[in-house]
Amino acid sequence: MLLRYAPCIGIAALTAVLTLVVAAPQSSSAQNPPTSAPSSTDKTAPETFAEDTTLTAKTIVYVKGNGMWDSAYETISGSFKKLKAYVDREGLKTDGAPMTIFTQTDDTGFQYQAAMPIAAPPKSPPRGDIAIGQSPEGHALKFVHHGSYDELDNTYEAITNYLDEKRLEAKDMFIELYETDPATSDAKKLTVDVLVLLK
Secondary structure (H helix, E strand, O other): OOOOEEOOOEOOOOEOOOEEOOOOOOOHHHOOOOOOOOOOOOOOOOOOOOEEEEEOOOEEEEEEEEEEHHHHHHHHHHHHHHHHHHHHHHOOOEOOOOEEEEEEEOOOEEEEEEEEEEOOOOOOOOOOOEEEEEOOOEEEEEEEEEEOOOOHHHHHHHHHHHHHHHOOOEEEEEEEEEOOOOOOOOOOOEEEEEEEEEO
16 A cells, blocks of 8 residues: 555644554664764765755645545656646746645545646646645655655654654645656656655
């Protein structure tokens, strides 16, 4: 199974964003995270598990939809193919990595916005299922996942444990920011930043 979350999220396991109900065994990505940041001169040091960051709102074009966890990557990548075709057709300049904004989740499925930041709005408003909006902003923690989309379950489990241990409360959405293009990349070789907005 792919990513699984409970609909009511809050403090004890990301109960305000993504209480995971994953029963998958722990992988190396779900073990105790490093507690110190790597030295800027040490290129082989491990990444910091939770990086404090501030999200700035950007203008986005997005496709809204819903899907099931067992076909999540196919659903999301299909939305990004549609968005990329629109951006290319309109000659828009992108302004950052594509992202999926998860707005509601439960054990079997999710509602989302597949979004691409753009430098400036299009001259003519999009029609159909493509819309213009603003990406979320505010204080967040960034967690980096390398590898298969299926293995994100383990990363989310580690995130949940971290937030619970630190007694942090999250808002009612989370974001996957794709450093590798979800429209074209191999689902087994991804780099995904998971952004959890904090209260």
